[in-house]
Amino acid sequence: MTLSTTITTLWSVMDSRFGHWNISLVGSFNPTDHYGFVYRITHRESQLSYIGQKCFTKGKNWKTYTSSSAELNVLIKKHGKESCDFMMLELCDTKRLLTYTECKYLFTYDVLRNASFLNRNILGRFFRFT
Numbered sequence: 001m002t003l004s005t006t007i008t009t010l011w012s013v014m015d016s017r018f019g020h021w022n023i024s025l026v027g028s029f030n031p032t033d034h035y036g037f038v039y040r041i042t043h044r045e046s047q048l049s050y051i052g053q054k055c056f057t058k059g060k061n062w063k064t065y066t067s068s069s070a071e072l073n074v075l076i077k078k079h080g081k082e083s084c085d086f087m088m089l090e091l092c093d094t095k096r097l098l099t100y101t102e103c104k105y106l107f108t109y110d111v112l113r114n115a116s117f118l119n120r121n122i123l124g125r126f127f128r129f130t
Contacts, residue, residue, distance in 0.1 A: 015028070018063065018088075019061075019062070019063025019064055019065075019086075020063070020064070020081055020086045021039070021063070021086050021087070021088050022085060022086060022087045022088065023088050024087075025087065025088060025089055025090070026088045026089075026090065026091050029091060031056040031062070032056070033093075034056060034091045034092060034093055035055060035056065035057075035092055035093050035094050035095055035097070035098055036053055036054055036055040036056055036062075036091075036092055036095075036098045037053070037054055037056075037062075037088045037089070037090065037091050037092065037098075038051065038052070038053050038088075038089045038090045038092065038098070038101045038102045038105055039051070039052055039053070039054060039086065039087060039088055039089060040085075040087045040089055040105070041066070041067055041069075041072060041084050041085065041086050041087070042084060042085045042087070043072065043075045043076075043079070043083060043084050044083055044084065044085060045079065045083060046075065047116055048071075048072070048075070048116060048117070048118055049116060049117050049118065050067050050069040050071075050072045050117065050118045050119060051089075051102065051105050051106055051109060051111060051117065051119060052067055052068055052069070052102065052119075053092075053098050053099070053101075053102040055095075055098070066081070069118045069119070071118045072084075072118050089105060090105075099123075103122060103123065106119060106122045107122070112126060112127065112128045112129060113128075113129055
């Protein structure tokens, strides 16, 4: 697949109803049917990623939300949102399921030992080893 084809494919799953989020893994949905989502944001140049969760109804608008990671937000401010891939990984219907699902991805990707992730802790109880 060429870069042009890849970009066209990515933009085909981008829909203004979902802001800057790529929904290719979750498909089209109605946000009012779900509590929130687990996401992965990757800065393409550095290949640094962050996994987190976002509620559809709390705080900042989920369509324009970037991350709770200060390091990632510095990269976004410096290089722009277009320098990152904003991927919804999974939709969740309850707060408990959202927290569980985020933890599932954090442990699956071993984010506390993997230098390509910016996550520094899990639930404020498990911390990076460095």
